[in-house]
Amino acid sequence: MGTIKQFFLLTLLVGFALLALGAAETKRELTEKLWPRDRILAALEEITKLKVAGMMSESHYRRKKEMLEARLAGVFNSTMLSVTNPPLNFIQNAGFEGINKNSQPNRSRWLWWGGWSWGGDYENRWEDRPEYVRSDKYSARIKCLGKKGRIGISTPKLPVVPGAGEYEFSIWAKGQGDNQLFLNFESGVRGSFRGRIGPRWERVSLKGTLQPGADGYVVYIYVTGEGVIWLDDAKLTPIGAKLDD
Numbered sequence: 087m088g089t090i091k092q093f094f095l096l097t098l099l100v101g102f103a104l105l106a107l108g109a110a111e112t113k114r115e116l117t118e119k120l121w122p123r124d125r126i127l128a129a130l131e132e133i134t135k136l137k138v139a140g141m142m143s144e145s146h147y148r149r150k151k152e153m154l155e156a157r158l159a160g161v162f163n164s165t166m167l168s169v170t171n172p173p174l175n176f177i178q179n180a181g182f183e184g185i186n187k188n189s190q191p192n193r194s195r196w197l198w199w200g201g202w203s204w205g206g207d208y209e210n211r212w213e214d215r216p217e218y219v220r221s222d223k224y225s226a227r228i229k230c231l232g233k234k235g236r237i238g239i240s241t242p243k244l245p246v247v248p249g250a251g252e253y254e255f256s257i258w259a260k261g262q263g264d265n266q267l268f269l270n271f272e273s274g275v276r277g278s279f280r281g282r283i284g285p286r287w288e289r290v291s292l293k294g295t296l297q298p299g300a301d302g303y304v305v306y307i308y309v310t311g312e313g314v315i316w317l318d319d320a321k322l323t324p325i326g327a328k329l330d331d
Contacts, residue, residue, distance in 0.1 A: 126158050176322040182226040185212045199239045206235020220258050220287050220318035230312045238308040245302050250324030255305050256291035257320040259283045263313020274300030283315050
């Protein structure tokens with residue numbers, strides 16, 4: 087499984103590097119660079135080994151195989167790779183449409199995002215009921231099942247963009263019960279938000295300031311209260327960068 091996750095992370099980091107150099111490329115052009123034929127064939131071989139070893143279910147194998155074969159044929163349309171120039175969003179899988187159904191309930195249930203649980207009794211879960219989804223088919227649902235503590239999801243380490251002294255992160259959220267949402271820039275950028283989320287969708291945003299000498303940063307989403315919080319349509323943009331010189 088680790089090899090597949092590494093492919094997603096490599097896609098992200100190479101994509102950011104190209105954007106930072108001002109590469110005026112379309113999503114298709116960037117995808118072709120990130121997924122050459124040799125890499126696709128290697129990924130097909132890897133998932134076959136995982137299936138034979140009993141580490142991948144038949145349905146999961148079939149989905150991955152169909153995706154890779156579509157890449158090989160040049161007809162795959164990625165819903166996770168965000169590429170514009172200048173960039174409008176540095177978050178992949180921003181709408182939580184890419185689901186990892188084989189992950190543990192107290193870890194990340196979504197592709198690209200990492201996850202963990204520190205104390206308390208919580209569950210991460212995808213949500214498909216329309217009244218709790220802001221756009222497309224899914225949102226992320228984080229629910230306290232008993233004792234409160236802390237659970238969260240996070241981005242991978244994101245690269246610093248030349249010229250950007252600040253970064254803005256935003257996400258749409260709605261909640262039930264005595265919930266508490268905590269958003270935090272860490273490991274190179276500083277900025278945070280804490281607050282209770284109401285029963286209607288609201289945009290929650292914060293700005294983070296780049297620390298001297300930082301070469302990257304991470305955005306964390308924590309839930310520390312009771313009740314339920316739904317999340318959708320995350321966005322991260324640099325402030326002050328000039329990527330299209």
